[in-house]
Amino acid sequence: MSDTPTLTEADGLAARLRAATDAAHRAAESTPYITALIAGQIPRAGYAALVAQHYFVYETLEEAAEAMRGDAVAGPFVADELTRLPRLAEDLAFLLGPGWRDRIAPNAATEAYRDRLREVCFTWPAGFVAHHYTRYLGDLSGGAFVAAAVRRTYGFTTDDGTRFYQFEQIPSRGRFKREYRDRLDALALDPAEFERTADEAVIAFELNRELFHHLGAAHPAMQ
Incomplete structure (x- = not known):
């Protein structure tokens, strides 16, 4: 792997996983598309395209969650309060109108992402956890910041258009994330x-980064 953990087993799996993915995480969140989105430079159609691609990613990931719900390793991470697909549908109805489903399609990067989810998340419990961790902990950690930037850029006066980033069933994101990391630390994974x-x-x-690059090419920042 490109970023070898620098922590020891005594530090816990959650901390070691964060260290192992730090460089890849920073690379994904610093793509030109995300930087421009936060700066208010992506046209509304470009933001709607992000929501659409997220819809397809979460459609597959949450299908895997249902398949893994009863698994001893993956099951403890399946939490109904995290489910994002209905919120993404609400955002797309607001952004694109009632016929939104017929107006969206996965791009090449999203198809590659979904292919990987199908390959590992339905049959490999720890692989499901890896993808679940990458998406949902990121949503909980940076979602409020992204939502505020989006509302400011497009003049949204309510949560409409940013409901994906709202977790109404989680009263304390900080506590939820701590409990999530405790579940990670409880996993009995050998070093291999x-x-x-x-x-x-x-x-x-890296799949997320490629998705953002694809969006950036299709929806360049406004000057």
Whole structure:
């Protein structure tokens, strides 16, 4: 793997996974598309395209969550309060209108992302956890910041258009994330399985980065 954990097993799996994916995480969140989105430079159609691509990613990831709900390793991470697909549908109805479903399609980067989710998340519990961790902990950590930037850019006066970033059923994001990391630390992964899982989380961040690059090429920043 490209970013070898620098922590020891005594530090816990959550901390080691974060260290192992730090570089890939920073690379994904610093793509030109995301930088321009936060700066208010992406046209509204470009933001709607992001929501649409997220819809397809979460459609597959949340199908995997249902398949993994009863699994001893992956099941504890499946939480109904995290489910994002209905919120993404609400955002798309607001952004694109009642016929939104017929107006969206996965781009090439999203198709590659979904192919990887199908490959690992329905049959490999720790692989599912790697992708679940990458997406949902990121949503909980940076979602409020992104939502505020989006509302400011497009003049949204309510949560409409940014409901994906709202977690009404989670009263304390900080506590939820601590409990999530406790569940990670409780996983009994041997060193080889940890390395494999961390590698998969890096792949997840790289797939997100490619999705953002594709969006940036299709929807360049406004000058």
